Amino acid sequence: MKSRKKIKLLSLVVTSAMLLAACSDNDTDPVQPVPVPTPTSVDVTYEVTVTNLTNAQPLxxxxxxxHDEGHLWTIGETASLALETMAEGGDNSQLLALPVGLANASGMAPIGPGNSDTVSITIQDRVDSYISVATMLVNTNDAFTGLDKYNLAELAVGxxxxxxxxxxxxGTEENSEAMSTIPGPxxxxxxxxxNRExxxxxxxxxxxxxxADGLDTSVLDASHKFDNPVIRLTVTRIE
Incomplete structure (x- = not known):
């Protein structure tokens, strides 16, 4: 009898010790943090299509x-150096390098009369910025056209x-139309x-x-005249 009692007592002691150990382990185990998933960047892509509506003015x-802020130009205000460079020579590199730019893209070639070009531009995780587009009428001294600061928040996908x-x-060069002053064909x-003239x-x-209208020193002829509008421009959000 005494042996059985000792065995039962020993069993109770062992069981109690195990329970205490288990409780102790649960109390001291650190809570494992739940990993937070890394957000996935989402590309937001737009297509800009420009059609040249002129007779003989390549773009x-x-x-x-x-961009988030700023204008490429404002009617009645002085053109920036970047805009002057583009409007007089068709070189858009300074416009694309403006510090306000969040993303930029360039066409690969001039756009002939009656033709169109489409440029794709992508920015990540932004649907509330602005888009601007500029191009020169190259058979002129400093004529240009385009879109200034359109709010992209207005466009859903499609x-x-x-x-x-x-x-x-x-307004940076006289519209003299004189020989050696026009970069186009x-x-x-x-x-x-x-020099700003x-x-x-x-x-x-x-x-x-x-x-044709009596400006004898002009290198342009009647074919180079243009009516407004000179371009049709479409912005499409494709993703």
Whole structure:
């Protein structure tokens, strides 16, 4: 009897010790943190399509910028050096390098009369920025056109917005139409020139005069005249 009692007592002691140990382990085990999943970046992509509506004014390669602040130009205000460079010579590199830019893209080639070009631009995790587009009418001294600061928050996936735009004058070079002052195929002359000769404010362009209308020193002819609008521009959100 005494042996059985001792065995039962020993069994109870062992069981109690195991329970205490288990309780002790549960109390001291650290709580394992639940890993937080890393957010996946989402590409937001837009396509910009420009159609040249002129008769004989090729357009320089498109410059497309997504930005949070600032304007590429403002009617009645002085053109920036970046805009002057593009509007006089068709070089969009300074516009694309502006510090306000969050993303940029360039067309690969000029856009001939009646032709179109589409440029794709992507930014991550942003649907509330602005987009601007600029291009030069290259058979002019400093005419350009495009879209300034459109709010992309207005576009859901699959949505498009289309505009028609008039020609603008950068106001940085006299519209002399003289030989060696126009970079396009009508002349093959000078592009950007740091000297500012004109009114030095951005305005709507009055159009070209040409030698057909009595400007004997003009390298342009009647084919280079243009009516407004000069481009059709569409922005589409594709993802």
């Amino acid at each position: 320089s390669p498109l410059g497309v910028i997504i 949505d498009s917005q289309t505009w028609r735009f008039a020609a603008l004058d950068a 009508a002349d093959g002359g000078e592009g950007f020139n740091a 004109a009114r030095n404010i951005v305005t709507y362009h009055a159009g070209v005069v040409t030698n």
